[in-house]
Amino acid sequence: MPERTHPTQLDEALRHARADTRVSGGLAYAVRRLNDSRARHIMTGAARLAIAQRYAVEILDWTDEADALIRDLLTAMPEITSDITRGEYALLLQAPART
Incomplete structure (x- = not known):
């Protein structure tokens, strides 16, 4: 298999997300929740939304800043387009962007 030289859109989104500590903290939180439960x-879209909301509200309460963090987390977390387990989805979130 040839070596990848260009990042995928998912790799790029995750790389940008890691630059923001709140978003990277949210991704780490999601990985823990998905693996532990x-x-x-x-994995469902409702679970994706619930995890983003729960993390944002835990650290920021119900504020405009929390709403913005939820949007940022949902941007960083790939949409659910096929049957995938919660554990497999966690792997997507923790996989480092390889460039």
């Missing part, structure tokens, strides 16, 4: 169950 029903990792073999199917």
Whole structure:
């Protein structure tokens, strides 16, 4: 298999997200939650939203800043387009952007 020389859109989004400590903290939180709770169950869009909301509200309460963080997290977290387990989705979030 040839070596990748250009990052994918997902790699690039995750690289940018890691630059923001709140977003990177949210991604780490999501990885822990997904691996620790029903990792073999199917990941849903509702779970993706709930994890982003829970993290943002835990650190910022219900504020405009929390709303902005939720949007940033949802941008950094790939949309669910096929059947994937929560554990597999966690792997997507923790995979380092390789460039």
